[in-house]
Amino acid sequence: MNTSAFTDGDFSSFNFLNLDFVTTSKSQDADLVEHLSFIPGLKEIVMLRQVHALEHGTVWILSQADKLYNPESSSNELKTEDNELLGGLSTEQGFYLYGDVTIGSLRRAAKLALHRLTNGESNLAVHPRCSTNISVTMLVTAGFAVGMHFLLPRGPIEQLIGLGIATTTASEIAPELGLLAQKYLTTAIPFNLEIESVIRTRDNCGRAAHFVKVCWRDQMD
Known part of the structure; x- marks a missing residue:
């Protein structure tokens, strides 16, 4: 679909018929929040999609931990490196990470995943065990x-x-x-996501986990 109808700060040119709701463009999600914020639940959906992408990226990074600082390793290798002992669960406030990791390594992996997702490595948002x-x-x-x-x-x-x-x-x-x-549906490239903290906790089912809490640079009220 044509998305050229979007112009910065010009709601009059917003074309509902040409809106592409299924996209990995971070600017598209920003436009959705800016122009359609009156739709109930839209903000939560947009937030959850971005957290879901960050969760997947973090699992990929942790699975590739021994190659994080290897200049010869390619980002494409992430598709073949998967630690099946790691798993995650996303919410609008952040995501739970299950598996044997330390807070320090998880924090580094989440920050690196966010950096790489927002700098063109959209492949990190997709995971085969999702x-x-x-x-x-x-x-x-x-x-x-x-x-x-x-x-x-x-x-x-x-x-x-x-x-x-x-x-x-x-x-x-x-x-x-x-x-x-x-x-195209359940993940999106983060556009205003920041990592606030990483803590040890238990999920709603009582399972031990780490929780990566996120916050938003532009408060989407």
Whole structure:
């Protein structure tokens, strides 16, 4: 979609028909907050998307900890380095980080992730173990299964074959769709996010974790 309708400080040129809601542009999210702040819950959604991206970037950085200061390492290597013992959960106020890390290393990783995200490394916002992928897989599998149910004869053999086809097809395309959903829907490049503090705590379920609390340079009231 065309996003050229946006001009700084000119609400009269804001074109709702041309608005692209699914974008990784940090300026786009800023425009959403500036011009559509009257929509209930919009601020929280924008904040959560940015924190979600920071969470993923931090996990990538921590997984790559031994190469952080290696000048020969490429940022593309982050796609092949993943510490499966680390996980996260995002909220509008910050994110929980689960795993064996120290406050110091987590603080450094979060700050580095924020710096790299806001300086062009949008690949850090996407992670293959994100729960978005699971949700997309479930939706795609259910959709194909329902489709096969109505398209094929009602016999048990045909229905089992249809279920197998649906499951196989979904398993092939769902991972890529999940990554796209993360990129365009559930994460966003931070535009006014700052890391306020890192503490040891427990989440709402009582699990031990670290919490990376964020704040906003421009208070989006």
